Amino acid sequence: MIVVEPHGFCSGVARAVATAEQVLERNPGVPVFCLNEIVHNQQVVERLRARGMIFVRRVEDVPEGALLLLSAHGVAPAVKVKAAARGLRVVDAVCPFVSKVHAEVRNFARAGVAVICIGHRNHEEVIGVVGEAPEAVRVVESAAEVEALVLNPTAAGVGVVTQTTLGASQVDEVMAALLRRWPELKTPQSTDVCYATRNRQRAVQLLAGCCQRVLVLGSANSSNSLRLVECSQAEGTPSFLISDLRDLEGLNWDAIECVGITSGASTPEEFLNRVVQKLRDQQGFAGPEIMTAVDEHSPSFRLPDLEEK
Numbered sequence: 001m002i003v004v005e006p007h008g009f010c011s012g013v014a015r016a017v018a019t020a021e022q023v024l025e026r027n028p029g030v031p032v033f034c035l036n037e038i039v040h041n042q043q044v045v046e047r048l049r050a051r052g053m054i055f056v057r058r059v060e061d062v063p064e065g066a067l068l069l070l071s072a073h074g075v076a077p078a079v080k081v082k083a084a085a086r087g088l089r090v091v092d093a094v095c096p097f098v099s100k101v102h103a104e105v106r107n108f109a110r111a112g113v114a115v116i117c118i119g120h121r122n123h124e125e126v127i128g129v130v131g132e133a134p135e136a137v138r139v140v141e142s143a144a145e146v147e148a149l150v151l152n153p154t155a156a157g158v159g160v161v162t163q164t165t166l167g168a169s170q171v172d173e174v175m176a177a178l179l180r181r182w183p184e185l186k187t188p189q190s191t192d193v194c195y196a197t198r199n200r201q202r203a204v205q206l207l208a209g210c211c212q213r214v215l216v217l218g219s220a221n222s223s224n225s226l227r228l229v230e231c232s233q234a235e236g237t238p239s240f241l242i243s244d245l246r247d248l249e250g251l252n253w254d255a256i257e258c259v260g261i262t263s264g265a266s267t268p269e270e271f272l273n274r275v276v277q278k279l280r281d282q283q284g285f286a287g288p289e290i291m292t293a294v295d296e297h298s299p300s301f302r303l304p305d306l307e308e309k
């Protein structure tokens with residue numbers, strides 16, 4: 001079996017998880033709430049829940065004055081206003097790459113530019129990004145939606161931003177359709193699809209060419225993990241999302257001599273180790289051989305301000 005590098009935690013997830021752990025450590029005996037999943041990974045969420053973190057879906061579910069952690073996916077400004085109105089003490093673990101997209105939307109909107117966000121409209125990250133300027137931002141998920149887009153005709157141009165965890169081909173297709181309709185489209189200075197997403201996608205493409213089956217370890221609501229499955233499948237290699245060890249049991253292993261493994265940006269390394277062990281013990285695979293497909297230079301982020309406001 002082959003494990004490809006890079007895989008697993010990105011800098012934004014590592015920062016969010018470390019922030020959550022620090023907040024719990026600094027506040028023994030105090031209820032700590034987290035709005036939505038801190039990152040989209042079941043194992044991470046369950047581990048924090050076991051340490052006492054309380055996950056909620058709405059700010060209204062947090063008692064007044066309590067301590068609230070915001071997830072790596074970011075929130076709309078209105079959510080922070082609501083938290084302040086309830087007197088909540090907030091620690092924001094938003095990934096700096098997501099903050100970059102929020103800032104781009106604010107800048108476009110301030111300049112009177114109509115903003116198109118390429119992304120999945122029900123994903124928390126996109127909901128937060130749209131919330132920066134709801135009147136100015138429209139979301140497109142696919143090239144097919146571009147024709148039907150209705151933008152403010154008096155806007156001072158059209159700009160585009162992108163969800164950070166999209167697949168490269170999805171972005172390219174939508175971007176091409178947007179440029180056909182608005183050749184003067186304003187784009188951010190650098191791509192919004194983050195380094196970790198791009199590197200893990202490139203790596204899984206190369207991995208797919210070297211094995212008969214690819215396993216992508218990650219949760220079903222993890223956008224970047226789902227994109228890895230798509231990237232790998234696009235190379236013609238049967239690829240499966242594995243979110244639980246039991247998922248391995250549903251697969252037919254006959255005639256599989258080489259299996260490739262990667263994991264999404266929010267998947268803990270312990271889960272990968274358990275999958276590797278199970279494949280050794282139950283399917284008799286040797287290894288893993290480590291394949292470094294992309295040289296990754298991860299940014300190192302400082303933790304957010306832990307003195308809650």
Ligand code: SF4
Pocket residue numbers: 010011012013072095096097098164165194195196197224265
């Ligand atoms: S996948 Fe990218 S944007 Fe998302 S948390 Fe990781 S580094 Fe940040």
